[in-house]
Amino acid sequence: MTILLIAEHDNQLLSDQTAKALSAAKKIGGKVDILVAGEGAQAVADAAAKLAGVRKVLLAESVALKEQLAEPLAATIRTLADGYDSFVAAATTTGKNVMPRVAAFLDVMQVSDVIEVVNAVAFKRPVYAGNAIETVESTDVKHVITVRTSAFQPAGEGESVPVERIEAAADPGLSTFVENRIAASDRPELTSARIIISGGRALGSSEKFREVILPVADKLGAAVGASRAAVDAGYAPNDWQVGQTGKVVAPDLYIACGISGAIQHLAGMKDSKVIVAINKDEQAPIFQVADYGIVGDLFEVVPDLEKQLE
């Protein structure tokens, strides 16, 4: 079995999602090569080359690959198809965007959001927003897999392996990048944070959300999350959303403030090691998954928590 793992990066840094997806790839078994597709991404390729258990790193660079749009990226992966049995990527918005396009080119069914590798062709994956877990076996000749990285530990570092430059495929010329609207933040990323504090609709406004949640986040060095209801109401930006259709996270500590615990939200955080729920409603479903619960007004409890953390 030879496996091509698609690296997740921003042309400067290799995301730790790649190291986690690598752990899944290694469980499939066989030789793993990492593809770094981008522009000016040599540093990313060098970082990927240090990951333990990799055979080699392929570096494809072109202007069209800079933003890793699905059309040029899938075209480049397609040129490598003959050499590999399995194609693996983290189930990030980049992976989810490009991998089905690759699978269709190869005429195979993709296995999405793998949480456990049973063997080289069988995988466990959540369906129905995590209310059921399916074990599926791919009967195709090649396999395309996206990995829910919160279910895997990152692979460590080892001796550097060679980086080989390869030709990027010609840009299909279907799509053009216009801009990214990405808020810069000093806080850790949701998907790799050790602690997450999340707010729900009970916060009542964008101002209150920031006033109440952010000081605790700063004190804990935590990432900030939000429920879908809070994002829909405009209290928090979309990239903070934790849940089945937002980000799936599994930090050491997850603090849910004013979040009732809809199935949709639980699907995104119930694999956290320790869950704390702060909610006025004693009957809120979030308490059914919380290790520690405080029934109370979050506008009193959360500032108190901030003080107690001094």
Add this chain to the structure above:
Amino acid sequence: MKLIVPVKRVIDANIKPRVKADGTGVELANVKMTMNPFDEIAIEEAIRLREAGKAEEIVAVSIGPAQAQETLRTALAMGADRAILVKVDTAVEPLDVAKILKGVAAQEKPGLFLLGKQAIDDDANQTGQMLAALLGWAQGTFASKVEIGEGKATVTREVDGGLQVVELKLPAIVTADLRLNQPRYASLPSIMKAKKKPLDEKSPADYGVEVKTRLRVLKTEEPAQRKAGIKIAFVAELVGRLKNEAGVL
């Protein structure tokens, strides 16, 4: 421009699915079924584009059992002009759905496909991207805003870091994310009117597709359950327990 919106009949989003005791799947008998919520958003967006004069006709397509007709009637009641049911009694995987839709595209020649980004049953999130690959078209997935220009569409996408704006050459594929719009409810008169709108029935063979199973489901099980923990009265105690008992602070 003609718009095609594929819609899927799924378990109602407000119902908690139950895994069958014998592990062969999720209980679907006597369970309320509705249109996949992301597909509702796609239909709504299509209607808004038509209302804005960017499109002339909206065709809703469903691939599924005879009962998927109800889903199509909902789409028609919301405002789609006509519907196509591609009748299949077995589960159809995203790749075969994409192949059938490619066949639909060859006959209908749409300027844009609007799809939900994923169905809330299999949570695959693949069909739109696969269809784009098979047609050789551009794709704008996870859309929170769609603007149609001359021969192009500008799509704002919800990505992990925030938002990304891309420009797609038309014809193209767009998949709808949650915040693209708030779907309308169909009014009673429009529900009555929808009953008279045309609904064609087809089979996968009409599009040269033979439906097969590539991913064999070996087992379906309940997820591991968390146990409810303890309630704490004071924040000081919580902080103490997080430090000493749980060791996470």
